[in-house]
Amino acid sequence: MNLDDLTRTSGEWLRGTGSESDIVMCSRIRLARNLATYPFTNRASRGDKAEIEREVRTAIARVDPQLHYLDVHVLNPLDRQFLVERQLISRELMTAEGPRGVAIGPEENVSIMVNEEDHLRLQVMHSGLSLHEVWERINQLDDALEESLDFAFHSQLGYLTACPTNVGTGIRVGVMLHLPALVQSREIEKVFRALHKINLAVRGLYGEGTQAFGDFYQISNQQTLGKSEAETIRTINDIIPQVIEYERRARKELLENRRQNLHDQVSRAYGVLKTAHQISSEETMHLLSSVRMGINLGLIDDLEIPTVNELFIHTQPAHLQKIQGRHLEVDDRNVARAQYLRSRLANGRHQAN
Amino acid sequence: MNLDDLTRTSGEWLRGTGSESDIVMCSRIRLARNLATYPFTNRASRGDKAEIEREVRTAIARVDPQLHYLDVHVLNPLDRQFLVERQLISRELMTAEGPRGVAIGPEENVSIMVNEEDHLRLQVMHSGLSLHEVWERINQLDDALEESLDFAFHSQLGYLTACPTNVGTGIRVGVMLHLPALVQSREIEKVFRALHKINLAVRGLYGEGTQAFGDFYQISNQQTLGKSEAETIRTINDIIPQVIEYERRARKELLENRRQNLHDQVSRAYGVLKTAHQISSEETMHLLSSVRMGINLGLIDDLEIPTVNELFIHTQPAHLQKIQGRHLEVDDRNVARAQYLRSRLANGRHQAN
Numbered sequence: 001m002n003l004d005d006l007t008r009t010s011g012e013w014l015r016g017t018g019s020e021s022d023i024v025m026c027s028r029i030r031l032a033r034n035l036a037t038y039p040f041t042n043r044a045s046r047g048d049k050a051e052i053e054r055e056v057r058t059a060i061a062r063v064d065p066q067l068h069y070l071d072v073h074v075l076n077p078l079d080r081q082f083l084v085e086r087q088l089i090s091r092e093l094m095t096a097e098g099p100r101g102v103a104i105g106p107e108e109n110v111s112i113m114v115n116e117e118d119h120l121r122l123q124v125m126h127s128g129l130s131l132h133e134v135w136e137r138i139n140q141l142d143d144a145l146e147e148s149l150d151f152a153f154h155s156q157l158g159y160l161t162a163c164p165t166n167v168g169t170g171i172r173v174g175v176m177l178h179l180p181a182l183v184q185s186r187e188i189e190k191v192f193r194a195l196h197k198i199n200l201a202v203r204g205l206y207g208e209g210t211q212a213f214g215d216f217y218q219i220s221n222q223q224t225l226g227k228s229e230a231e232t233i234r235t236i237n238d239i240i241p242q243v244i245e246y247e248r249r250a251r252k253e254l255l256e257n258r259r260q261n262l263h264d265q266v267s268r269a270y271g272v273l274k275t276a277h278q279i280s281s282e283e284t285m286h287l288l289s290s291v292r293m294g295i296n297l298g299l300i301d302d303l304e305i306p307t308v309n310e311l312f313i314h315t316q317p318a319h320l321q322k323i324q325g326r327h328l329e330v331d332d333r334n335v336a337r338a339q340y341l342r343s344r345l346a347n348g349r350h351q352a353n
Numbered sequence: 354m355n356l357d358d359l360t361r362t363s364g365e366w367l368r369g370t371g372s373e374s375d376i377v378m379c380s381r382i383r384l385a386r387n388l389a390t391y392p393f394t395n396r397a398s399r400g401d402k403a404e405i406e407r408e409v410r411t412a413i414a415r416v417d418p419q420l421h422y423l424d425v426h427v428l429n430p431l432d433r434q435f436l437v438e439r440q441l442i443s444r445e446l447m448t449a450e451g452p453r454g455v456a457i458g459p460e461e462n463v464s465i466m467v468n469e470e471d472h473l474r475l476q477v478m479h480s481g482l483s484l485h486e487v488w489e490r491i492n493q494l495d496d497a498l499e500e501s502l503d504f505a506f507h508s509q510l511g512y513l514t515a516c517p518t519n520v521g522t523g524i525r526v527g528v529m530l531h532l533p534a535l536v537q538s539r540e541i542e543k544v545f546r547a548l549h550k551i552n553l554a555v556r557g558l559y560g561e562g563t564q565a566f567g568d569f570y571q572i573s574n575q576q577t578l579g580k581s582e583a584e585t586i587r588t589i590n591d592i593i594p595q596v597i598e599y600e601r602r603a604r605k606e607l608l609e610n611r612r613q614n615l616h617d618q619v620s621r622a623y624g625v626l627k628t629a630h631q632i633s634s635e636e637t638m639h640l641l642s643s644v645r646m647g648i649n650l651g652l653i654d655d656l657e658i659p660t661v662n663e664l665f666i667h668t669q670p671a672h673l674q675k676i677q678g679r680h681l682e683v684d685d686r687n688v689a690r691a692q693y694l695r696s697r698l699a700n701g702r703h704q705a706n
Contacts, residue, residue: 260684260688261631263630267628267629268628270628271624271625271629272621274624274628275621275627276621276624277621278613278617335613
């Protein structure tokens with residue numbers, strides 16, 4: 001797999017297809033698994049890690065030859081960051097030490113990290129609200145791997161994991177939502193409080209502790225013990241339509257009561273993205289968020305959602321540097337980002353207004 | 354003269370032609386004159402004013418049949434404001450009472466206000482730095498009017514005027530400069546202090562006491578007594594090239610040291626003007642100022658200076674309302690202004706970047 005080729009494509013999860021895709025960017029499930037015969041990664045020696053990697057890698061190749069394995073420890077820092085930006089590896093795997101890797105499936109729907117916090121972190125992502133589809137896929141993958149790998153499993157506790165918060169099912173079920181109207185109407189905090197009360201976590205685009213850039217929020221479970229996978233998925237599946245409904249109502253209100261302001265904001269955001277000659281990642285995501293909502297509300301008609309989704313990722317630092325083919329400091333990235341945005345957005349049909 | 358027709362044209366002084374027109378918007382001279390046989394306007398009865406108007410109007414018609422006379426006292430408030438925005442009448446004439454008027458020449462180079470602070474206020478404006486041309490024209494006009502009007506003149510003091518600050522020559526020689534780089538580099542205050550020291554006044558686009566919207570500044574003399582017209586013109590003509598030189602140097606420095614920032618600022622300004630759906634007059638002038646400098650520095654290549662000059666005037670409140678053909682409150686004007694800007698700027702050739 002040539003990582004440079006990926007700069008010209010984007011994962012299926014950015015396609016903007018699937019159910020409720022105006023608000024739901026993607027659905028994602030990950031499973032934490034460990035091999036029974038080795039210490040957890042944080043206790044494993046370099047030798048252990050190499051053996052774990054070898055075993056897992058062999059199992060992955062047997063399960064699905066389409067899964068392409070990358071030795072993350074031999075990748076340069078830029079390529080590692082590039083994989084983080086694409087949501088294919090975690091920041092933790094990026095900065096870890098020793099033998100580790102990731103197996104990536106076609107269209108980037110599947111990724112399996114090796115020697116992250118747990119020996120295996122399976123991840124399946126799909127565009128739109130599609131948790132059942134995602135679950136079927138990851139469950140199949142998990143079963144297939146279990147045929148040749150001996151996962152640490154306790155008859156009462158379930159799957160054992162490095163961190164006690166993952167013990168049990170080892171599952172994290174997450175849905176990434178675009179909630180610009182709730183942010184603008186300042187109702188988002190109310191939604192967060194309601195979600196926290198029922199033990200759900202809210203995170204930004206790049207996982208735990210990251211800021212919710214571009215008004216993207218990932219809602220996921222926190223509990224893995226004493227609750228089946230099906231129950232966990234049901235909890236999330238039950239709550240998401242309510243959040244979607246809140247966002248739709250907030251958008252409707254904005255359209256009804258502040259249409260002119262909204263149209264102005266959306267149109268200016270698009271205008272700045274098309275004309276800036278230097279722009280930070282933060283401002284880019286902020287403006288893209290307005291533009292994304294504008295397209296969904298029919299206020300912009302010469303741009304497609306998949307393009308905007310892709311721009312959120314392709315304007316990240318490592319992506320920009322790989323697209324340009326060279327190392328860039330912050331200032332130069334801001335210039336390159338603006339240039340990239342202008343060239344991508346100039347192709348849109350011109351708006352009649 | 355149908356004032357509505359003027360909404361589709363603009364005065365010659367906005368054409369952006371003539372010497373140093375990247376920085377000098379226009380040159381303007383006005384002369385204050387009073388009829389010897391009537392009290393000054395502020396002391397004149399309604400009857401006096403009517404007689405003054407009749408006399409002056411007849412003289413004007415005799416001097417130049419192309420000068421079109423408008424009865425300002427019968428115009429509606431919108432039309433009066435419209436004339437102020439076009440620099441054809443003063444705010445004072447707009448809000449005065451009783452018989453008063455203005456004679457306007459072809460291409461709006463000449464205007465003669467009647468019953469303003471003084472009985473007559475002659476004004477000639479030309480695009481670019483062209484004080485000699487302007488002086489010749491206004492001097493001719495003054496002489497021609499004096500053939501049939503008896504101007505209040507004192508052998509020692511010179512022309513008598515309602516306000517002592519105008520006694521003597523009654524002349525005000527002004528040059529309107531666009532100084533965005535001096536504003537940005539914060540050197541403008543230094544220039545002002547130097548000008549004040551040599552008794553020159555600095556005003557905004559709409560005369561005394563108005564803010565310098567759009568980085569336009571009018572530099573003019575304050576002294577009318579004990580100094581000939583030629584000397585006054587010479588003083589201004591000597592100082593203007595220095596101010597122009599300061600502005601050019603500031604622009605050069607911006608280009609050399611902050612080219613990227615400048616290009617970004619200029620390009621974003623253009624982008625916002627082309628895409629906003631509501632915009633205030635103040636923001637419009639601020640952004641147009643950036644765009645105007647951008648064109649002159651070669652950073653924007655699909656827009657012409659005369660268009661930008663005209664937009665400064667045509668986006669003013671009364672112009673907008675006359676263009677739309679109806680009364681508009683502030684919010685609606687902001688929407689109409691944005692719409693007008695989009696339609697005017699969409700016609701530009703599209704920029705390659």
